[in-house]
Amino acid sequence: MKISIIAGSHRRQSESARVARYLEKTLRQIGVEEIYVLSLANNPLPLWDEGVWENDPGWKSRWSPIAAELKTSDGFVIVSPEWSGMVPAGLKNFFLLCGGEILAHKPGLIVTVSASLGGAYPVAELRTSSYKNTRICYIPDHVIIRNVGRMLQGDLPADEHDAGLRQRIEYSLRLLVEYAKALGAVRASGVVDLKNFPYGM
Numbered sequence: 001m002k003i004s005i006i007a008g009s010h011r012r013q014s015e016s017a018r019v020a021r022y023l024e025k026t027l028r029q030i031g032v033e034e035i036y037v038l039s040l041a042n043n044p045l046p047l048w049d050e051g052v053w054e055n056d057p058g059w060k061s062r063w064s065p066i067a068a069e070l071k072t073s074d075g076f077v078i079v080s081p082e083w084s085g086m087v088p089a090g091l092k093n094f095f096l097l098c099g100g101e102i103l104a105h106k107p108g109l110i111v112t113v114s115a116s117l118g119g120a121y122p123v124a125e126l127r128t129s130s131y132k133n134t135r136i137c138y139i140p141d142h143v144i145i146r147n148v149g150r151m152l153q154g155d156l157p158a159d160e161h162d163a164g165l166r167q168r169i170e171y172s173l174r175l176l177v178e179y180a181k182a183l184g185a186v187r188a189s190g191v192v193d194l195k196n197f198p199y200g201m
Helices: 015-029 057-071 089-097 120-129 160-188
Strands: 002-007 034-039 075-081 107-113 137-145
Touching: 002 015, 002 160, 015 034, 015 075, 015 107, 015 160, 034 057, 075 120, 075 160, 107 120, 107 160, 120 137, 137 160
Parallel strands: 002 034, 002 075, 075 107, 107 137
Antiparallel strands: none
């Protein structure tokens, strides 16, 4: 079982990256041994252009190692901050780079981050616009981390809200792992046909 975590903030030292590290630690505690973490800090992936489709050497050296890690993953955790009510551009760009053969028919858990009481808009945006051609299968549960600056700090919860959030995170990650097991059977069934139906409707 391999789970990849995408930390979707462009900032060098972001709360999203800190949350991703907490999620990685929790996944290890529940028995997931192979974890790949991709941070979009400092924009490691330039904006998509046609070179992606044309085997451009620059894109090949930059994207191929990442794509290889993602292809061998069984499930994904997408961590997104809420910037002005939106998913950051770099995270949207990430999904443009992912063809169906990378994320298709694999489960994804959405985790959003807000400095205050927001965080719901990125959930709706990701569920609406990031799955069409990637075919990622978001599980019904998601996690919204509000007031992130005081959450998930240290080994012990700060208060009952932090304790409840930690329980929700562990539950959602355990659920993601079970979805990853189940959707493996879908991919192995022979029914998936990305050659004749590469794009969603």
